[in-house]
Amino acid sequence: MDEVKRFFEEVAENIRGLGDDKDVQALSRIWVREIARHRYAYNFTWMGRPIIQFPQDMVAMQEIIWSTRPDVVIETGVAHGGSLVYYASLLELLGGDRCVIGVDIEVRSHNRREIESHPMSHRIHLVEGSSVSDEVVAQVRGLASGRRAMVVLDSNHTHDHVLRELNLYAQFVSLGCYIVVFDTLIEDMPADLVGDRPWGPGNNPKTAVWEFLRHSRRFEIDRSIEHKLLITVAPDGWLKCVGE
Numbered sequence: 001m002d003e004v005k006r007f008f009e010e011v012a013e014n015i016r017g018l019g020d021d022k023d024v025q026a027l028s029r030i031w032v033r034e035i036a037r038h039r040y041a042y043n044f045t046w047m048g049r050p051i052i053q054f055p056q057d058m059v060a061m062q063e064i065i066w067s068t069r070p071d072v073v074i075e076t077g078v079a080h081g082g083s084l085v086y087y088a089s090l091l092e093l094l095g096g097d098r099c100v101i102g103v104d105i106e107v108r109s110h111n112r113r114e115i116e117s118h119p120m121s122h123r124i125h126l127v128e129g130s131s132v133s134d135e136v137v138a139q140v141r142g143l144a145s146g147r148r149a150m151v152v153l154d155s156n157h158t159h160d161h162v163l164r165e166l167n168l169y170a171q172f173v174s175l176g177c178y179i180v181v182f183d184t185l186i187e188d189m190p191a192d193l194v195g196d197r198p199w200g201p202g203n204n205p206k207t208a209v210w211e212f213l214r215h216s217r218r219f220e221i222d223r224s225i226e227h228k229l230l231i232t233v234a235p236d237g238w239l240k241c242v243g244e
Contacts, residue, residue: 012224019227028230029188036193041233044082047089049114051082053182056231058086060238061180064150064225065090068177071098071147074140076131076165077155077182078104081115081124087152088120101143103127103136104155131155132164140172150177157183157199162208170216173241179219181205181237188235206236218243 018024044051051058065073065087073087084102091098100123102115107128115121125143129136149172153165162181173179184206186199194200213219218241225238 015224015228018230019223024230032185032231032233033189033193036189046082046086047118047120049082049085049118050080051086052079053083054231054233056229057182057233058083060225060229060232061087061152062090064178064180065094068150069094069148070150070174070177071096072101072144072149072172073099073152074101074103074144074149074169074172075152075154076103076169077153078102078107078111078115078126080111081118083152083154084115084124085118085120088123091123092120099123099125099143101125101127101140103129103131103140105130132161132168137168140169144172148174148177150174151179152182153179153205154182157186157197157205159199159203159205159207159211162205163211166208166212166216170212170218173219175241175244177241178222179239179241180234181209181239182234184209184235184237185233209236209239213239 041052041054042050044055073091075084075087078084081102084100087100091100102124107126112126115124115126127136127139151169151173153162166179170179184204186194186204187201187206191200219239220242221236222238222240226232226235
């Protein structure tokens with residue numbers, strides 16, 4: 001057997017073992033719960049911009065982008081712009097005219113300044129407005145139409161909002177590409193971690209994913225990703241497009 005193929009078959013077997021190990025899965029959930037109290041995700045930057053993501057999830061995003069080679073990455077939720085810069089830097093390595101579309105109801109002036117002056121800004125388009133408004137979806141369609149695309153949802157985390165985003169943005173995702181729904185872990189965390197936010201257990205991105213998948217045959221959860229990561233904010237949130 002070819003040694004490269006042998007290696008990746010061994011990795012696949014490792015991942016299956018992690019998925020079957022209920023103790024390891026439980027320990028991972030406990031670890032995520034406890035670090036959330038320390039705002040762990042806020043501790044990291046990419047090329048100088050706060051990314052507000054788990055490093056483990058960003059490694060998975062790199063694997064997905066390299067293997068699926070999208071022309072466009074559409075992300076709802078901009079914040080400081082670190083994830084936009086991260087995806088743009090990966091697309092820079094792939095070459096061509098690839099770009100990232102960042103959508104947010106408000107791109108704060110200091111964040112816009114830093115994003116637009118960044119060396120990766122030539123691959124970033126900012127769209128300001130509600131991600132579920134007709135006007136914003138039309139702008140995204142104009143930028144992404146006819147191009148191989150993936151979607152990342154990380155804005156308002158209520159069930160209704162995420163479900164609406166899923167229904168609106170699924171149309172842009174190409175066969176073999178992904179919708180990644182972040183912060184589905186809210187469903188599995190204690191309610192006191194949410195604070196005064198309008199989302200929480202029973203009303204969050206994971207419940208929206210479950211509802212979406214009840215009515216869509218184009219997507220399925222790629223559980224191999226969360227099994228190998230163990231530490232992720234997106235359990236049940238790695239959705240692969242498996243149908244036209």
